[in-house]
Amino acid sequence: MNLYIKLALRYLSGRKLRTALTTLAILFGVLVIFGMNTFMPTFVQAFQTQMMAVAGQIDVTITHKTGEAFDPGVLEKVRQVEGVKVATGSLERLINLPADYFDHAPNLPDRVNAVLLKGIDPDLARQMIVFNVVEGRFLQPDDPSAAVITRSLAREVGVGVGDTLSLPTAIGIADLKIVGLLPERALPGNEEVLVTLAEAQRLLNMPGKINLIDINLDTLEEARRAEIQQRILTAVGDAYKIGALESGSEILTNIRNAQMIFNLMGFLALLMGGFIIFNTFRTIVAERRRDIGMLRALGANRATIRGLILTEGLIQGVVGTVAGLVFGYLFGWLLLQLIVPVGQQYLNIKVGLPAVSPSLVLVSSIMGIGVTVLAGLLPAQSAARVTPLEALRPSVGQVSLKRLTGFSFWSGVVLMVLGVAILISGQAAWLGIGAIFFVGALILMAPALINPIAVLFGNLLALLFARQGTAQLAEGNLSRQPGRATVTASTTMIAMAVVIMMASVLSSVTLTFIHVLEKSLGSDFLIMPPTVAVWGSNTGAAPELAQKLREIPGVELVSTLRFAGSQMNGVAVGLLGVDPRAYRQLDALSFSAGDPESAYRALENERAIIINGVLAAAAGIHLGDEITLLTPTGQQVYRVVGIATDYLNAKTTTGYISQQNLAVDFGRNEDVFYQVNLKSGADQAAVEAAITQLLKSYPQFKLFSGKRYVEENKRLLDVVLLSMYAMAAFLAIPSLIAMVNTLAIGVIERTREIGMLRAVGATRRQIRTVILSEALILSAIGTSFGILAGLYMGYMAVKAFEGMGFPMMYLFPASGILAAIAIGILFGALAATVPARQAARLNVVEALRYE
Amino acid sequence: MQPIVSTQDLTKVYGHGATAVHALRGINLAIQPGEFVAVMGPSGCGKSTLLHLIGGLDRPTSGKVMIEGEDLTRLNDDQVTALRRRKMGFVFQFFNLIPVLNALENAALPMILDGMRPNEAYQRAREWLERVGLGPRLTHRPSELSGGEQQRVAIARALASEPSIILADEPTGNLDSRASEEIAMLLRQISSEWGRTILLVTHDPRIAAYADRIVFLKDGQIVDETIMESRNGDEVSAVVGKMKEIGD
Amino acid sequence: MSVRNAILGLLSQRNRYGYELLQAFQAMAGGRETWDLKPAQIYTTLLRLKESGLIAEDETCSSELPEKRRYAITAAGREELKRWFETPVRVEPQRDEFFLKLMLALATGQADPRRLIYIQRASLFQELHRLSTLRMELDPSTSLAHILLLDQAVMHLEADLRWLDMIEARLEEVRKQPIPEPEHRPRGRPQKIAK
Structure with missing residues (x-):
């Protein structure tokens, strides 16, 4: 086996939990992006198949661009176009049926949710389409309350020739007498109920209107057909288009919006995963300085070291991505299963399996793996800079860190100023970049700020543990290792920022929606379609x-x-x-x-x-x-x-x-x-x-009491919010665990020091306090930065929603901040618990021997 | 005969100005093929720095390091790395082994890094591990080996790539006296039986006494040098033979 | 003293002839190189022990020749042996020639003290190297006793080398201090001088 892969696998499996968590972040991002995008094309395809089927044997169909009905006068214009053989106008409308309309059995799923009521000119229509009447007769020009349906619909509904079919229409329940049956419907799409044009106009309360013109041309020659089509369009004007009515386009838009939001979520998750991996790799490189130095001494060149770290990233990226693709497929499939009832109800679409296009797999893979590798790039670079001497002398390289601290601090300040300026300017389009600036600024400034902040919190803790004198020690430990402290604190920061941002957005969304909901639907009764x-x-x-x-x-x-x-x-x-x-x-x-x-x-x-x-x-x-x-x-x-x-x-x-x-x-x-x-x-x-x-x-129609409906909707909203909180947790939990991880590593790395403390007479209790203090100081730093970053990001997100046109009210996430502080303390303490106990229990001699 | 290693006015200064530390001040040292040289001196005398410079792990402030006639100081990082890979075997005090690889894989590592076919590399690593007495522990991870055994793996690793010289930096510094003695004897054996060139840095006279030549370093300079007169083998075995006779 | 007690110890194992005792002693002490004991010394010691009543001659096979006589330990002998076992061995303070050499070099300026150190060190290392080589020839699974004895010598050499290192490190300080001189205290018989 290749050395890179072997080493990477061994190192990864040596830290199973950490590996799993970092991989999980990638998995989640890929899952969302891939899942949403497999689902979408399937749905659109099903949708288009239906459109095609509707078009049937007709050469050209003309509709109004708005989808609305129009005056039959247009028909004349079409007929005058040279090359048009037959043109006929019809009025069709999808009729959504209330639940259990035909079967009256609430337990059974409805097999017919909607029918297409189509008013046609019987004579002209027969010139274009061959209607094979299998039983009874076809419609006649003057044939009130008569309908022709397919045998399959008749069977589903349980009617035959001579029976009555009742449909809800604009003028109330309409009773139609079935005069004939057509063969079973073989194509996807809704079952049709054919009536005469006049009858349809009456039932739909659209007297004298048509909404569809079907045209047959006098040639089969492609070029000429295109030419004729062009002439028809010129004749009818640009308010019309070629193509069937897209009664489902609204639902399509809704789904597209959802897809966009999900893609955004997925991207966010990927970024999050990227950051976690970045942090993990920084820790890994710090942890393995000696191993890396040893490899260098043994003859591994810089490229080999870089390759080793990148391979580790690549493996995680590939595993995360592949798992993400698999779970994403399942996710897409699950979504389709959820959407199938909707699809059948409104569009009578038969939805197949999620569509997996090679390009989607490619794009998702590139994104998933790319983010991982990209995140590993900087740490790999710094790993490659480890000199072989560092395997032998641990203290090298401290000086350069200090110099770097000053530089990064000032670039951080510049970014921070830019971020705040953007926030103040209120340019919605720039807010996203502003947020990146802001977070970047915090990360860059963190090393320089760790010292004073550690002193500050150290003093605070010193007051708490006044008699033990351990807080100073903890604080000293942190300011001595600003690099490691920064890694840990910035992980915490990101975790907290996500929590606060989610809290801001969710509380603002909740507030806004409940407000709008109560305002919009505050009447006593609602009668709803x-x-x-x-x-x-x-x-x-x-x-x-x-x-x-x-x-x-x-x-x-x-x-x-x-x-x-x-x-x-x-x-x-x-x-x-x-x-x-x-x-x-x-x-x-x-x-x-x-x-x-x-x-x-x-x-x-x-x-x-x-x-x-x-x-x-x-x-x-x-x-x-x-x-x-x-x-x-x-x-x-x-x-x-x-x-x-x-x-x-x-x-x-x-x-x-x-x-x-x-x-x-x-x-x-x-x-x-x-x-x-x-x-x-x-x-x-x-x-x-x-x-x-x-x-x-x-x-x-259905009657609702206004209050009840609002309540119901609030409950629905709660469910939606809950799922969003779940999403937030999905994003936040890996980073929280990453934070615990880095904190724990910080303790493990200092085993020797702890042993010394024990040797010079520190009690187990004091050791625990030192480690706890350290973890608390770190999480306090991370949390306070995280709250700042989160507030900015939350505000930005709310603004972004506003920019998208939702009437958002920004709610300062006071409870979110409290929650973040609580989580910060809790996780800080949690992160310290296990290592603190281990450290306290450590055998002094063994600890001193630890290297 | 061309020396394996020779240094010319090798100087290393850490820091600048008033805080400058002169770790080495003009070292001239030549190591002949097959020689076992120990560098001794009090801590801070620059002996480790010397080894690092010879090993290409660090760059001198001035002076030259020649490895088989090639000037190390003129090579770039990758070239030095390649040279290290092919011509030098390292044994250090700590962290000698990669923790996630087993004994065999660790010993084969430099050869694999050098692009040798894994099968061949493992074959050679196995032979050397057997020679240093670790035949039965090939698949153990470092954490499952004693300090002495880990150091043996490191030595096998240093030997397996057939380097021109073995550089050992306090190889017994972390071991108890019995394991130290065994490692020292192993180094002696490597030199006398297998004819390898060894540069050993140590502060333990007992370990240094196994070498053919001891170089004393103080304040970054060579202050003395002792060449051991080995009693010829016959005499030694005669003494031993007599002792056995008495013992019986 | 130790030869006397060693004979008591060897006799406490079993009764032995004089020559047998000589051989056993040398084997145990690390060979003729380490402790070259003359047969005469054995026999005088045996005689003295017999007179003190610590050992007795084995009457069953008595002979005129001293090497053919067999000896056995007496109760008093066992008592004496026990006392020896329980008394720690006193280490005598070293009379070190090198130290004298160094002091004289410092006092007279006739030789470079550093040079003395290097020469001495080289010699010690040479000895150490010799012993190490010797030690390598021994098989620890059968000759451990010998190895331990060699180790004693090795460690003494090691100690000496460390001591040299220390002298080297503090040579300048020693140089600055006055050379130990005899105290000018009135000695002998002052009355005579007065006369």
Whole structure:
């Protein structure tokens, strides 16, 4: 076996725990990055497969860029394009079904979660697609309340020709008579329910609208087809695009956001791992100076030594990365399993195994191994500088450290000034670099600061252990070895910084979300569609329902949300139509810019829009800007009158406009979400009963008491926070253990000295106190630096969230600081316990002989 | 005959100005092939510094170190390292062995570092370990060996690469007197039976007495030199024979 | 004294002839080189022991020739042997010629004291080297007694070498101090001088 590998493996296995911990850090980073990225393509692929399947035998499909319905007049333009053989307009809409809609069995998983209601022109459609009716007949041009479904859907739902299929629609429950069956559906995607165009327009409350044009061309020749497509696009204008409706694009965006956050987490974990490895290797090099010197004396040149240390790093990197890939795959698979129900529910996507592309494996490996090797580079370099003489004379090299201390101190000061300047300037984009500067500054300044701080804490401890005179000894030990003390303290610092940062972010996020949650959903009753994450897939209800709700005695206010998709400079925007007056009364929006009063008034009186932070950040929009929204009828200019966020839409790019404008520009008037407030003194139970009764014909909606929903969401938030705390722990625990490790090494290295103390009459108790004091001083230094760094990083992270458009409120993590101090003391003491006991129990003679 | 090692006006100064310490002041020393030379002197006399300079572990302030006619002071770090690997075998007082490697691997280390095929290196290391009496302990780690045994491994390691000279720095400094005596005898054996050149630094007269020549160092200078007149082998065995006879 | 007690000890093992005693003594003491005992000395000692009643002649095989006489230890002899065992051996302070040489060199300035040290050291090392070489020839598994005896000599040499080192290190200090001179104290018979 190669000497490098053999030595590296032996050394690594000599310190199993340390090796495991450092490797774990790499593993975690690779896991997150790899896992997330195997999951994503699989999902997207499944998604696209569905799109392809929908396209079927049709040559070209035209939709509006916003995904909204448009006037059938466009169809004429298409038909006039030379080369178009047939063109037909249809109106289709995914109908999400409430749970247990067909099987009424809560225990069984629902096999049909959503169907695609498709209104077609029977004659024209048959010219394009061959509909093989296997039973009954096909639709006829004038065929009200008739539907054709596939045999597979019929079997799942348990109906046949002549039976009735009831679906929740915008105008309430619609009963459709099944007139014919098509062959079983072989392609992925949702089951379709075919009705006539007129019927679809009626059921979806979109009279005279279509949202899809299917076109067949008169040629199969590629070049000509492309040419014709181009002509079609020119004819219909740039508000339209070729391609099917992407009803799931919102969910895709959500997942993309999550992926980004996870990638960030993974990267952070990798950096963390890199730092831990860096520290471990610094310790390793310090520990093995004599071994290295010996190897040098025996004829190993600098390159060999560098190679040895790097090989150790490489092995850890490779093991960590490979394990990270394996666990990452499992992680991705697990995520897919979690997402499958969602996928089936909204998109009827059959999700396969996580996709592992060679390039992803390569990139993940390069990142994992690269970080490790990079982290090992500096220590390897310093190992290579160890002279053979150091195997024989331990005291060489102290002088150079002192000189270095001065240099690094001043570069640290410069970095610190830069970091603080960035913080004060408030430039969000620079905050990340500022944080790196800040941490770097602390690490650089640490060696020079160790002395005075050690003296300070030493004096403090001296007061505590006044009679034993051991604290001075501990302090002396530390200031004598600033290098080692720095390594230990900076490990602690990073650990603490992570804890404090997480505490800052999490407490701020919690505060913000609970605030927004209570504000947004603070009404007495909520009537909710199956999903609030993907508005576009919800089947709403026509305005009559809201009207009926208002008529219930005891109801004071009914505020509704309507939805339309749009686009702005290529950024997808979800538009929510609100009734400005009612919505103002609920005060559901938390404004971060603009005045609520004037904003709502503007919404009422003009083409005005309130956008949320995510949109503002994503599209770079400011208060008072005029933005151009793509509508089915062309482009419309809206003025931004406020930047505000509500709970439900905090994560997606969203704008709020008046329902009036939504109807005019986007032709949508179905309500998808209701908030109901009661008159004071109204009979809550009676109102609830009345609403429940009303909703019987609208099974797509669910009634919630506002309070209960908020509670439920808080619980949900708690779960999310808990998992985030788990993540934080995942990041912090390895570094805490690394800290224990370095502290322990510090003690082990001084075995001989301890033996001498014992020999000259120090009691076991005094020895324990010396070591405990030393560990406490170290962790105190690390903790105080860590708190500083953590506060900066936390503030930075909150700012970064704000920069991403979330309305963050910064909460000073007082409890986090207390926790960090407690953890610092606890781990400091813990780190000292084992070595202190060992040291105290040490046989004096053996200790003196220890080398 | 060309000496294995020769130094010319070798000087080493640590520090500058008022705090300067003159560890060596113009040492001229030549070691002939097959010689067993001990350097003695009180602590701080510069004897270890001399060994370090000859071993290329440290650089002289002035003067030359010639190893088989090659000037060590003119070589760069890698060249010195390579030279050390091929021409010198080291035995130190402490930390002689790499703790994570077993006796065999430790003994084979310089040869493997030199790029020899592992099988060959192990074969040679094994032969030498057997010669120094460690045949049964090849796979023991240093922590499982006694101090004397560790030093034997170090000696086998120094010998296995067939170096021109063996440099031993207080090899018995950490051993009890019995183990010290055994190591000293082993060094003597290496010199007389296997014809190796040895430079030994020690402060123990008993160990130094095994050498062919003793060089006395004081304050960084050679102050005296004694060449041992070995009684011829016949005489020695005659004495021993007589003693045995009496004993019976 | 020690020859007398050694004979008592050897006789306490078993009865022996005079010549046998001589050989046993030399083997035990480390050979003729270390302690060359003349036969005559043995016989005079035996005679004295017999007169003191510490040993007795073995009557069963008495002979006229002294080497053919066999001796046995008496009760008084055993008593004497026991006393010897229990008394520590007194080490006599060394009368060191080298020291004298060194002092004279210092006093007279006729020789370089440092040179004296080097010459003496070389000689001691030479002796040490000789003994070490000798020691290497011995097999520790059979001749340990001899090795230990050699070790005694080695260690004495070692001590002397250390002592030389110490003198060398402190030579300058000694030089600065006055050379020991006889005290000018009135001696002998002052009355005679007065006469």
